Amino acid sequence: MIPKYSRLVCFVGLFIRHIQSQDCTLLNVHVSTVTKENVRLLSSMSNPFPLRCLRDIKAFGLPQNIVSYSQPVERDIKEVFYDITIQALHIFSRHTSNFAGKEEYLTQIKSELAEQREYLKQCLKEDKKEDKDTQEMKTHEVQHLEVQVIQKSKLALRGYFKRIENYLKDKKYSYCAWKIVQAEIKRCFVYFLEFTKLLGGNKVYF
Amino acid sequence: MLLSHQAPALGLLSLCLMVYVSLALNTSHNTPESAAEKCNFKMTFRKYRLILSWELKNRSVVPTYYTFGYTIMSKREGMKTVENCTNITRSFCDLTDVWQDMPETYIPMVKGFRGETLLVLCLAAITNLDLSFQPPDFRIVGYADHINVSVQFPPVAPKIYGEELHRHASLIIEEHSEDIDKRHEPKISGSFSGNFSYVINNLIPNTNYCVSVYFEPRNSRIVIKPPLKCVLLQLPQESGSSKSIKIIVFIVIFISVAISIILILKQIGYVCLHTEFPKALIFRNFVVQIFPERPLSEEVNMLEVISVHRKKKVWDYNYDDESDTEDEAPLRTNARGYTMHGLTGRLLSQFRPSSASSQASHPEDPADEESEEPDKETEPLFQPLAAQGPSPGQREGPRERAEGLPHNRSPKDDDSNSTGGSGDKITFNVDLNSVFLRALHDDAEDSEEAALVLPPQEEDPQETESSLLVPHGKKLQVLFPSLPPGCLWTGGDLSDKSDTTSSGADDDVRDGYIMR
Numbered sequence: 105m106i107p108k109y110s111r112l113v114c115f116v117g118l119f120i121r122h123i124q125s126q127d128c129t130l131l132n133v134h135v136s137t138v139t140k141e142n143v144r145l146l147s148s149m150s151n152p153f154p155l156r157c158l159r160d161i162k163a164f165g166l167p168q169n170i171v172s173y174s175q176p177v178e179r180d181i182k183e184v185f186y187d188i189t190i191q192a193l194h195i196f197s198r199h200t201s202n203f204a205g206k207e208e209y210l211t212q213i214k215s216e217l218a219e220q221r222e223y224l225k226q227c228l229k230e231d232k233k234e235d236k237d238t239q240e241m242k243t244h245e246v247q248h249l250e251v252q253v254i255q256k257s258k259l260a261l262r263g264y265f266k267r268i269e270n271y272l273k274d275k276k277y278s279y280c281a282w283k284i285v286q287a288e289i290k291r292c293f294v295y296f297l298e299f300t301k302l303l304g305g306n307k308v309y310f
Numbered sequence: 311m312l313l314s315h316q317a318p319a320l321g322l323l324s325l326c327l328m329v330y331v332s333l334a335l336n337t338s339h340n341t342p343e344s345a346a347e348k349c350n351f352k353m354t355f356r357k358y359r360l361i362l363s364w365e366l367k368n369r370s371v372v373p374t375y376y377t378f379g380y381t382i383m384s385k386r387e388g389m390k391t392v393e394n395c396t397n398i399t400r401s402f403c404d405l406t407d408v409w410q411d412m413p414e415t416y417i418p419m420v421k422g423f424r425g426e427t428l429l430v431l432c433l434a435a436i437t438n439l440d441l442s443f444q445p446p447d448f449r450i451v452g453y454a455d456h457i458n459v460s461v462q463f464p465p466v467a468p469k470i471y472g473e474e475l476h477r478h479a480s481l482i483i484e485e486h487s488e489d490i491d492k493r494h495e496p497k498i499s500g501s502f503s504g505n506f507s508y509v510i511n512n513l514i515p516n517t518n519y520c521v522s523v524y525f526e527p528r529n530s531r532i533v534i535k536p537p538l539k540c541v542l543l544q545l546p547q548e549s550g551s552s553k554s555i556k557i558i559v560f561i562v563i564f565i566s567v568a569i570s571i572i573l574i575l576k577q578i579g580y581v582c583l584h585t586e587f588p589k590a591l592i593f594r595n596f597v598v599q600i601f602p603e604r605p606l607s608e609e610v611n612m613l614e615v616i617s618v619h620r621k622k623k624v625w626d627y628n629y630d631d632e633s634d635t636e637d638e639a640p641l642r643t644n645a646r647g648y649t650m651h652g653l654t655g656r657l658l659s660q661f662r663p664s665s666a667s668s669q670a671s672h673p674e675d676p677a678d679e680e681s682e683e684p685d686k687e688t689e690p691l692f693q694p695l696a697a698q699g700p701s702p703g704q705r706e707g708p709r710e711r712a713e714g715l716p717h718n719r720s721p722k723d724d725d726s727n728s729t730g731g732s733g734d735k736i737t738f739n740v741d742l743n744s745v746f747l748r749a750l751h752d753d754a755e756d757s758e759e760a761a762l763v764l765p766p767q768e769e770d771p772q773e774t775e776s777s778l779l780v781p782h783g784k785k786l787q788v789l790f791p792s793l794p795p796g797c798l799w800t801g802g803d804l805s806d807k808s809d810t811t812s813s814g815a816d817d818d819v820r821d822g823y824i825m826r
Contacts, residue, residue, distance in 0.1 A: 151434040
């Protein structure tokens with residue numbers, strides 16, 4: 105009995121890493137599915153929009169140029185999605201007493217974002233290991249350029265979400281502030297949803 | 311004192327008034343918000359137009375006209391009005407060329423009035439993910455094994471949020487049958503404009519298929535499917551005739567192949583085909599059997615054979631002429647050794663049909679004829695009894711003579727002959743070997759009896775010839791194989807007119823005579 109189970113465990117253990125690595129091959133599907141679900145939940149909470157909240161509308165300056173170059177690298181997109189996931193989860197996890205929506209919807213959104221965060225984190229680790237093998241093939245200049253692009257994208261996104269967080273603080277996490285933040289984050293998800301297709305090698309319609 | 315007692319009442323009253331006023335103000339302040347919660351907005355791509363429609367939750371409130379405006383979330387801009395959607399009675403607004411930024415969040419505002427009174431105020435935050443696509447108009451035409459699906463697009467490709475339709479949604483064609491559901495996503499090059507046709511192939515005839523055509527958004531889960539359109543695939547009526555043609559062609563090919571195989575086998579020699587059909591397959595025989603032909607009429611002459619006992623004259627190798635009466639046939643012999651005797655007879659009657667009585671022997675040629683054609687003398691001896699008219703070998707002479715009835719020189723016969731006699735006498739020799747007895751229809755029994763009942767031969771010392779069964783040529787026929795050799799006509803002298811009594815009976819058969 106025991107030897108049989110041990111063999112089975114060893115057999116699964118040998119292939120579990122391969123299974124996990126295969127999971128990252130479906131990254132575009134996973135991210136797209138999670139993003140669409142979050143957008144649906146946020147849409148259900150955005151309407152109706154209160155008239156009084158019209159005065160609290162603010163332009164947060166979504167960074168649309170971070171993936172506008174001609175040939176976006178797949179790993180850069182992964183990095184972008186990873187940052188977006190972390191920042192959105194950070195926003196939805198603080199001062200949600202006046203959250204403009206159902207509590208269960210908020211819980212579901214945080215759960216989806218947490219799961220996506222771990223998933224992207226695992227995939228990025230695997231990419232780093234693969235990059236070490238091919239790093240010697242790249243020139244120093246190419247590596248420096250790629251790092252700059254990634255850093256620029258990360259800074260832009262962090263600044264965008266920082267403005268959202270500051271807005272909430274200024275509005276004291278009011279109902280209207282949450283309404284506007286919900287709509288803005290939904291807009292961010294919709295914008296970057298198009299880039300999930302790049303994860304699978306598909307074209308993106310701008 | 312009066313004022314001191316009224317001060318608490320006045321304070322209480324002012325407090326109530328303040329509460330009432332504040333409540334009234336809050337209510338009036340919240341009216342737009344509450345009114346905004348009473349609308350349901352719906353963003354739809356309908357007939358290739360971007361249509362925003364609204365519906366009041368409280369249907370008891372019916373405004374007389376609406377005013378539509380919108381703003382963008384990311385821009386601190388005031389409300390923008392839409393020209394075609396101001397003071398409208400309909401509850402929708404066409405924003406195809408108005409909203410052109412896809413990632414933006416638009417905030418539409420709808421005000422409902424009855425006269426000058428604002429009854430309802432509705433706001434929403436709408437993105438392209440809230441967009442639903444109405445299915446396009448399509449037609450299906452069913453054939454034997456395929457369906458032609460036609461989708462009608464507008465002449466000019468519409469734009470949604472400033473982009474082509476195919477960037478927002480895919481055209482999906484679903485095929486449903488009893489057991490199979492298939493999904494087709496045709497690749498459309500360019501934009502959705504003009505009429506689009508798609509053929510669903512490899513379908514099963516005589517099967518009911520249902521088709522559905524709709525748009526599937528790329529970023530939204532809102533899918534609107536139309537009612538199914540069904541068609542029963544039937545074979546065209548012309549296929550029946552084509553089937554019959556196919557059957558005919560197959561039969562022709564089969565027959566040709568069979569014939570070719572038979573011919574090949576014949577060439578090889580495996581099959582031998584008879585050129586002559588067996589008698590059973592001759593149709594004429596069938597006809598003859600069904601409708602038996604009446605036998606040809608035969609010229610049958612009735613002959614009365616008169617036996618004349620004559621002494622057989624033996625030739626003494628004397629070539630001197632011997633006296634001979636004209637009635638007496640010259641005693642002669644032929645090469646075969648026969649002793650020829652003549653018989654005189656007289657034709658009783660001449661019958662055309664073959665129902666004659668038993669016949670006598672075939673007449674022999676007389677001597678005069680013998681000299682001319684000695685070879686032919688043999689033939690009459692071996693010819694059948696019933697002369698069927700003139701045979702090729704016969705001449706008119708014998709026929710003429712055959713017409714005459716062999717006349718019995720006996721007085722009895724003479725008497726009988728004299729009754730009809732015209733004086734015509736026919737003399738001929740009869741070779742009993744060549745005598746055929748043919749069973750006639752009427753006298754069949756008699757003829758048979760005559761054939762069978764033959765007395766034994768009486769020995770005659772002067773008989774020089776004991777056998778008539780002499781094979782001669784090819785026409786030898788053993789007429790009476792059962793007859794003893796003695797049953798021969800020894801004959802007598804024709805000149806002797808007397809007829810012995812021993813052979814007087816006409817019906818007796820003695821000494822080889824066939825007596826009548």
